[in-house]
Amino acid sequence: MFGALLTALSLAVAGEAAGAFPGAQMQGTGGTLNVGQALVNKRAPEFARKALDGSTVDLKSYRGKIVLLDFWATWCAPCLVEMPTFAQWQKEYGLKGLAVIGVSMDDDEATARKAVNKLKPGYAIVMGDAKLGTLYGGVMGLPLIFLIDEDGVVRARFQGETDPKAIESAIKRLLNRQ
Amino acid sequence: MKLNLLKSMIVMSALVALVLAFTPRHCAAQWAQAPSTSAFSIPTSAQIQPEDLNRMLSAKGADKPLVLQVGSRVLFAQAHIAGSEYAGPGSQQEGLDRIKTRVQKLPKNTLIVIYCGCCPWNRCPNMGPAYKQLIDMGFTRVKALYMATNLGTDWAEKGYPVASGE
Numbered sequence: 016m017f018g019a020l021l022t023a024l025s026l027a028v029a030g031e032a033a034g035a036f037p038g039a040q041m042q043g044t045g046g047t048l049n050v051g052q053a054l055v056n057k058r059a060p061e062f063a064r065k066a067l068d069g070s071t072v073d074l075k076s077y078r079g080k081i082v083l084l085d086f087w088a089t090w091c092a093p094c095l096v097e098m099p100t101f102a103q104w105q106k107e108y109g110l111k112g113l114a115v116i117g118v119s120m121d122d123d124e125a126t127a128r129k130a131v132n133k134l135k136p137g138y139a140i141v142m143g144d145a146k147l148g149t150l151y152g153g154v155m156g157l158p159l160i161f162l163i164d165e166d167g168v169v170r171a172r173f174q175g176e177t178d179p180k181a182i183e184s185a186i187k188r189l190l191n192r193q
Numbered sequence: 194m195k196l197n198l199l200k201s202m203i204v205m206s207a208l209v210a211l212v213l214a215f216t217p218r219h220c221a222a223q224w225a226q227a228p229s230t231s232a233f234s235i236p237t238s239a240q241i242q243p244e245d246l247n248r249m250l251s252a253k254g255a256d257k258p259l260v261l262q263v264g265s266r267v268l269f270a271q272a273h274i275a276g277s278e279y280a281g282p283g284s285q286q287e288g289l290d291r292i293k294t295r296v297q298k299l300p301k302n303t304l305i306v307i308y309c310g311c312c313p314w315n316r317c318p319n320m321g322p323a324y325k326q327l328i329d330m331g332f333t334r335v336k337a338l339y340m341a342t343n344l345g346t347d348w349a350e351k352g353y354p355v356a357s358g359e
Contacts, residue, residue, distance in 0.1 A: 025200050073279065090284060092316045122266045122282075127220020145270035155314050175342055176313065188301070 026107070053152055055172055059163045060150040064141040067128055070146050072116060072139045074167070078120075080114045081189045082163040084151075087142060088120045089130040091157040100179050102136045102188065112140045112165070118143040120154060164189055208235060230284070232320040232337070239324070240339040247353045250276065256304060258336070261295065263288060263323035264309035270343065274308065275354035283309070283323030284310075292326050304334040310344030 054060075059082075063073035070192070074082070085101060090116040091188065096130035105115045115138040119127035124142050130138050150156035162185055171185045241249075249258065260276060262269045263283035273279070280295050282288040296305065307325060308317045320337055327335045340347035348357045 057207055086309075088267075088289070090265065090282065091312050091317055093312060119268050120265065145357070148267070148271040153272050153345065153349070154268065154351055155345030156268075156310060174345065176316075 031097060054161070054169045057169055059161065059167050059169045061167075062147055062150065064147075066139040066141050067119075067124070067131055068139070070139065072141050074116075074163075077114055077116075077163075078167055080112050081108075081186060081193070082161075083113065083115045083186065084118065084155055084161040084163060085115065086118045086120055086148070086151070086154050086159040088116050088157055089122070089126050094158045095130075095134070097158060097179070098134055098136050102134075102138065103135070104183065105138045108186060108190060112193055113186060113190065114138070116141065120148065120157060144176065161187065162189060165193055170173075197350045207242045211218065225330075227278070230321045232314050232316060234321045235324045235337045236328040237347055239335060239337055241306060241336040242339055243309060243347050243351060245355060246274075246338055247348075247351075248335075249276075250354070258304040259296070259304040259307045260308065261292065261323075262309065262335045263292065263307050264317075264319045268344070270357065270359045272349065272355050272357050274338075274344075275356040277308070279359065280307075281309070281319055281323070283319035283321070288319070289322060292323055293330065295304070296327065296330065296332065299332075302333050304330060304336070306338055308335045308340065308344075310337035310338075310340045312343060314339060314341050 032122070059074060061074050062076075063071060066072050070086060083101060083104070085094075087098065089095070101115045101117075104113060113134075117138060117140040119131075119140055120143045121127040127140065127142060143154070151159075156175060158173075158175065158177075159175070160171075160173040160182060161169050162182075164170045171182075173182055187193060206229050246258075246260075250260075257276075260274055260278070261280040262273050262277050263281040265282060266279060269279045269281070276293065280288070280292045283292070296303070299305075307320065307323050307327070309323075311317060311319065314320075323336050324335060
């Protein structure tokens, strides 16, 4: 009886863990990760914007790198939880070819700048807007993450709170392909 | 027999403790009384599901609600429920003032539906304060659109009408 109870409990916990990250729906096909919607396996829409640190972020110049493009905002609690992880990945995988770019969807730059000064993510942050969001298929909820390969093609899209392990696994697969 | 009963109770208590230890915070938050800043503070009876709102908005000649987006302006400009107006963000005083200005001349029995869809319901900082603002102003028919995940997943991807622009 104890064994049956323990089994039931294990199943319940596993079920909850699976449901806790609704954003991650992945399937691998021959090394290409098909996640989400229309942009996957298509060329990432290009943009060039001034980053909060004054530098210019031109997506074209990131060819040859794996880009983690993170749409976030200061009012998005899960986004703020993710950022230290992305900062860590930038440090850990930066020399192997990863570049993280944050796109703040805050209504004003001052709010984003205040948060970035506090968080110090260590990667480029640009201000997003409706135009950039629409280019990327519509940002209708945060967090929203795209992984772009070395040829500028979107290979994965993660919508909503996603298990960081799933994203990291996808990054590693793309880095290993280079 | 009493010893067996005691053993069973100890085992059950340990199992309950294990379940609670693994329960995500957002579930635990539903058990305690939610602060008014949380979407959980909105009673279930005041929530409306996306399919029901869509049906209401599509019905001809029906009592159409005033639909207010109380979240991010940038996200509103990009995509919002067709026919809705921007009145946010609910988590900030400027947003609450915007709501107040929009509704203060309306009859108190006006049907008002608020929504956000910026992020998961259990994380939304805007819905709770916006709902409270309207209730405190004396409005008696306020509904909160329940979107578990976000506007994309719970509205747009279901084919319900979306518009863009401010």
